[in-house]
Amino acid sequence: MKISHLKKMATAALLGVGLFAAQGSLALSSIAPIANCKYVVNNSWGSGATASIEITNIRSTVISGWSVNWNYVNNRVTGSWNATVTGSNPYTATNLSWNANIQPGQTISIGVQVNGNGAIEAPTVYGSICTNSYNSTSSVTTSRSSSSSTAPSSRSSSSSLVLSSVSSSSSTSACSGVQQCNWYGTLYPLCVNTQSGWGYENNKSCISRATCTSQPSPFGVTGGACVPSSSSISSQSSSSIRSSISSSRSSSSSSLSCPQGNSWPDCPYTTWSDAYCAQVGPSLCPRSSSSTSSRSSSSVSSGGITSVELTKRMGIGWNVGNSLDAIGGETNWGNPLITQQLINSVKAAGFKTIRLPVAWSKFSDESNFVIQSAWMDRVEQVVNYALNADMYVVMNIHWDNGWMQPTYAQQAYVNNRLKIMWTQIATRFGNYDDRLLFAGTNEVMVDGDYGTPTAEYYTVQNSFNQTFVTAVRATGGKNATRHLVVQGFNTNIDHTVNFAKIPTDTVSNRLMMEVHYYDPYNFTLNTSSNITQWGSIATNPSATETWANESYTDAQFQKMKVNFVDKGVGVILGEYGVVSRTNIADHETYRNYWNEYITKSAYTRGLVPVYWDNGFGGNGGMALFDRASGAQLYPNLIQAIVKADD
Structure with missing residues (x-):
């Protein structure tokens, strides 16, 4: 969304079968599921930090219910998400209802925020489900008797199981x-x-x-x-595992068999x-x-899927607006830090795509546009929240304080800055798969000029799109074929159809076009307007616009289908929505209907509708979810939107 008062404010396989128990033998049926538990500092700012506790099920059975523990020397927890955290050093985190079960190979993440009180720490995570030997700060107990080891061929669900006597240098398979x-x-x-x-x-x-x-x-x-056990060990990035394992295993057995x-x-x-x-x-x-x-x-090879084919999988999307795009920092516009819990709630509601608006101009050096590594880290953490929830991510350079002015006077400056910034961003995210899409800009226009663009304006804006595509492709790797999203002038549908030029690309069918939709303005965004009803269900003509009704909406999205989708260019409807007007009786009925109709009309014509959520749920806001808890603020509106993908 354009920056304005409304938009800002109102708006893993286990090596052999070892590491099961600290000592002695256990019946297989009584062994608790084993997990890799680790503490990862995600973002540190001197006096505090955010961190994740990651629990990965490395067994082939489901973990049903879990708790983990950790303690600090000086750090103290001030907030948490994705778990019930109790205690006051040591701390205990216990599952919530929605993340109690951890499937084989699945990783779940618990979030904590801490006060430093000194250096930021990364303590060992322990508990009945945790295999401490997978933590680089822990060691495996070595008081294990190789004489009691049982041959693999004699193991069954009722037999006793002890550590296998396998040398770490053997050709063991896991x-x-x-x-x-x-x-x-x-x-x-x-x-x-x-x-x-x-x-x-x-x-x-x-x-x-x-x-x-x-x-x-x-x-x-x-x-x-x-697979060879050496692969599974190396993936744990812990050299201490090898030495600990070898000290407790005899070289008399050279391989692990899997008998029929x-x-x-x-x-x-x-x-x-x-x-x-x-x-x-x-x-x-x-x-x-x-x-x-x-x-x-x-x-x-990921090269076979076209942009149009990908849009068919992206379903309905949701913007985490006014957060990472806030000028000065993630919480500067009143929203809390984005959490895994919030993203999980969005996915559970039925959304499949996250649009992640970002203001990237947090520079280590403003003279050469080098982006702070800490800011890169935070954006990547949020991207991973969405990917952890099996969602697609569309990540852009958003308004970013308005430096992308499409004039000849600013063209060279903007293109140079775009190239430098997108080269850094693309390089940082170069190993991510096709679920991550890059979007070059947002609503590019000359400040204050909402009219039909001049030839100068749209020519320069088209050059921004070309610079973005060229810069990303030049970084190579997965970026050579990544799906990229470019924008029409001011993301206006008519200007896009009339003036947009598809950039020259080095690969076919991997570009998408983005537009936004907020018609009619007096109903969708103007909180001072007396236009409070919309569409065929309206009962008061004086409260209803005479244009931008259902047929107009269908015609607009049909233009995008004919001019782009049908020609092999996927289309993202990157923003749309209506502000709440809680002071107007029955306004919510029309707001729900507008969102339902726009979503369905766009979706059925091959567009990916992505609702604009600004995080504010009160009068004049557009939030669907409580940003702190993930709770649904408007369940009926959410259902009206996501049911288009049923």
């Missing part, structure tokens, strides 16, 4: 029966209960086996194979017993190797 769906180059969980299409289980999007296997080769079900008919979940499902398969169910034990034999994720 195996996992967890399978995923390689959906045209992106991995998603396979659904347990959903039998066809897409589902949403355990707080994540999933794909049914039937739908996954309907793709052409090499896509489809993948996973379930044995075992009940051992660390081996692939093809070796499991019939009884164990029946226990875990067909989602983890499909009893079919043919579907995976020719489908390897390493052979997948």
